[in-house]
Amino acid sequence: MNYLITGGTGFIGSYIAKRLLDEKHTVVAFDFQPSETSAQEVLTPDELSRVKIVQGDVSDLDQLLRVCEEYKVERLIHMAAILAAETTGMVPNATKINCVGTTNVFEVARRLNIPRVVWASSTAVFGTAKDYSYEFLPNDAPHHPLSVYGACKQFCEFIANFYFRAYGLDSIGIRFPVVYGQGRLRGGGLFANEVINKPALGQKGEVTFSPNPLNWLYPDDAARCVVMASQAPHTETRVFTLSGELRTLNQIADIVRSLIPGADITVHTEFSKLEGSDMTHKFDASQVEKELGFRPEWSIEAGVKATINKLRSKAGLSPVG
Secondary structure, eight states, X not given: OEEEEETTTSHHHHHHHHHHHHTTOEEEEEESOOSSOTXXXXXOHHHHHTEEEEEOOTTOHHHHHHHHHHTTOSXXXXXXXXXXXXXXXXXXXXXXXXXIHHHHHHHXXXXXXXXXXXXXXXXXXXXXXXXXXXXXXXXXXOOOOOSHHHHHHHHHHHHHHHHHHHHOXXXXXXXXXXXXXXXXXXXXXXXXIIIIIHHHTTOOEEEEOOSSOEEEEOHHHHXXXXXXXXXXXXXXXXXXXXXXXXXXXXXXXXXXXXXXXXXOEEEEOSOOOSTTTTOOOOBOOHHHHHHHOOOOOOOHHHHHHHHHHHHHHHTTOOXXX
């Protein structure tokens, strides 16, 4: 099957490409900056050589349409975005890429009769714990975004529903929590590198963030869910919330220290003033299990260890654990 992944050389996009290659699909990575990418960290040289990389901009509808026609795309996976940490200082470009770009993806799928689009929403559409009367947010919890990024994703969920109602376009959105691992080069999730990736290579890690538990998901699980969604029968639900495991940054640091005694990690526990840092991370993910059959396979302990050993192997260091 011919797949096109927007943001296909980015962090999660690279893991999706790897899984699709393992399943013998043809993969086109459509990316605005396809150099010095996560793909070079995640994919082997052989895998990278089998990905068709196309430089492009999702806000350019005509270009995206031409590329999908040229490669006879049968499934569209949309991961391109200006991420949360980058939106505040570049709001016009963020809304152009995140809102107009996503709308363009749906429009291309409509025009070319592509039977399934899977796209990245985010748990950033939700608010703080005090915005809700329940502890774990159900899939259909109301949205109270705290950031421009979260508001953009809320708009995209509306547009996805509009294209379904108006045109019958079958799309599945995936709300990702914190996705950590080898290959993370940008975005709000970079704080995970400070407590896992840097110590893995003997570097000092230092982070200031909320002391509240965060929701952690290993990228192999994130990619597996996306591929499952791309191949699933019709679902009643248009957007699914994923949930990994709840851990504080101090708890993650302790896992790393148990694997790397003496790891130099400083976690400042004062409350962060970062936009959206006080959002809730407690989600009920039973809907995605019910309709897609997806459950995370990686425990946080196994995922942290695997991340450390992948990074150490690439750097020529001995494995841990």
